[in-house]
Amino acid sequence: AQTVTQSQPEMSVQEAETVTLSCTYDTSESDYYLFWYKQPPSRQMILVIRQEAYKQQNATENRFSVNFQKAAKSFSLKISDSQLGDAAMYFCAYRGINDMRFGAGTRLTVKP
Amino acid sequence: NAGVTQTPKFQVLKTGQSMTLQCAQDMNHEYMSWYRQDPGMGLRLIHYSVGAGITDQGEVPNGYNVSRSTTEDFPLRLLSAAPSQTSVYFCASSYKWGVETQYFGPGTRLLVL
Numbered sequence: 001a002q003t004v005t006q007s008q009p010e011m012s013v014q015e016a017e018t019v020t021l022s023c024t025y026d027t028s029e030s031d032y033y034l035f036w037y038k039q040p041p042s043r044q045m046i047l048v049i050r051q052e053a054y055k056q057q058n059a060t061e062n063r064f065s066v067n068f069q070k071a072a073k074s075f076s077l078k079i080s081d082s083q084l085g086d087a088a089m090y091f092c093a094y095r096g097i098n099d100m101r102f103g104a105g106t107r108l109t110v111k112p
Numbered sequence: 113n114a115g116v117t118q119t120p121k122f123q124v125l126k127t128g129q130s131m132t133l134q135c136a137q138d139m140n141h142e143y144m145s146w147y148r149q150d151p152g153m154g155l156r157l158i159h160y161s162v163g164a165g166i167t168d169q170g171e172v173p174n175g176y177n178v179s180r181s182t183t184e185d186f187p188l189r190l191l192s193a194a195p196s197q198t199s200v201y202f203c204a205s206s207y208k209w210g211v212e213t214q215y216f217g218p219g220t221r222l223l224v225l
Contacts, residue, residue: 001171004154033184033211045155045202045216052211095210098168100145102154 002027005096006103013082014111020067020076021106023092034068035093036077038086039105048090051075084110116204118217125193125224129224133188133220135203143206143212144186148172148199155202161186162209193224 003026013019025034036048051059051068058066063083067076079086092103095102119134137144145160147170157170161180174200175197177189190197201220206212 043200043219045204045214047213050211070136077200093155100147100157100160100170102147102156104154 002029002032002094002099002101004092004101005101006090006092008106009071009104010107010109012109012111013086015082015084017082018078018080019082019108021079021090021092021108023075023077023103025073025075025092025094025101027073027096029096031097033095034066034075035095036064036066036075037091037093037102039089039091040087041089049077056060058061073112079108082110084112086110116203116205116217118201118220119139120220121218122221123223125190125222127194127224129193130189130191131193133190133201133203135183135186135188135217137186137203137205137215138158138184138213139205139207140208141184141205141211142183143209145170145204146176146178146186147202148197149206149219150199151204152161158201183208186215190222193222195224198222198224220221 027048032053034051038046049061063080094101132189146158147155161167167182203217204214206214
């Protein structure tokens, strides 16, 4: 079965600085999709960024970008120019043929 | 356009009781799914549906039933609630599988005593 591992339970960043959240996954599938979701205290799950495994180019969405290393099965999220509103739980997720797996999450704190 | 709606927001059950968590979407999405979120474990897929009349099991299906009679609705049934089913339940939908964005409902918090 596919697994998703987020090795950083908590991370902290100074406002306006850059932070990178780590994610690794394990799969035998060749076609899959990867996502980062943000969950603020409201509990609403919000899509931050997504990546198709067949695309070599790393996805970028404004201040959010990923470093996708397919061979290493690594999918890290970089947040640039961190803002107070970025404080939340961040979940890495894997979507395969008939499966969807989430990591345990990383709690990001943003210090003013 | 309400997106994905879930009812109730919060429910307390006694062990052995049954109940149905409701989920509806008004975006004409083919794909719908149910997840549970427990502390420190992220979300886990319970059941999913790729269209009306088609459902399948996810990672943690035991103790839950689903059906999909219409495109809009995807209820989750707990036949005999157990304390281990205390969790926050999320319903989600997307136009299709794959890279399509999943839209999540606001969640239902369930406490089984």
